[in-house]
Amino acid sequence: MRLAVFALCLAFVGAAVAADVSGKWTAQVPGRDGQLQDTTFNFKVDGAKLTGTMSGPRGDAEISDGKVEGDKISFSVVRNFGGNEVKLLYKGTVAGSEIKFTREGGQGPAREFTAKRAAT
Numbered sequence: 001m002r003l004a005v006f007a008l009c010l011a012f013v014g015a016a017v018a019a020d021v022s023g024k025w026t027a028q029v030p031g032r033d034g035q036l037q038d039t040t041f042n043f044k045v046d047g048a049k050l051t052g053t054m055s056g057p058r059g060d061a062e063i064s065d066g067k068v069e070g071d072k073i074s075f076s077v078v079r080n081f082g083g084n085e086v087k088l089l090y091k092g093t094v095a096g097s098e099i100k101f102t103r104e105g106g107q108g109p110a111r112e113f114t115a116k117r118a119a120t
Helices: 002-017
Strands: 023-030 036-046 049-056 059-062 064-069 072-081 084-095 098-104 111-117
Touching: 023 098, 049 072, 059 072
Parallel strands: none
Antiparallel strands: 023 036, 023 111, 036 049, 049 059, 049 064, 064 072, 072 084, 084 098, 098 111
16 A cells, blocks of 8 residues: 555656646747847647647748656757758756757757747
8 A cells, every 4th residue: 555655656746847848939049150040849748758840930840859858858850951951959958937958960069048938
């Protein structure tokens, strides 16, 4: 009996710790030339799996390889730059209504930015 109660408590703690990122998030993401670009993320979460889309000046792109682990999220997006496909990797930490992201891939150093949950 005690083991069952303990297991149930662990299940509730694990569920409470998982970040709720489903929905629309907006950010100004630094581009290749350093200029900020308005970008919208539409996230869908199913357990630990993260899917959705990213929309910006270059159109929409599907999110792939997405994961949610506690307050950490990660995913990739493939973009086409001048006929070359580039895989961009996003890693973020969720804190309330903000996600602090690092984006790697493409040319140049990793870029940091913050996304904010869009008002509904």
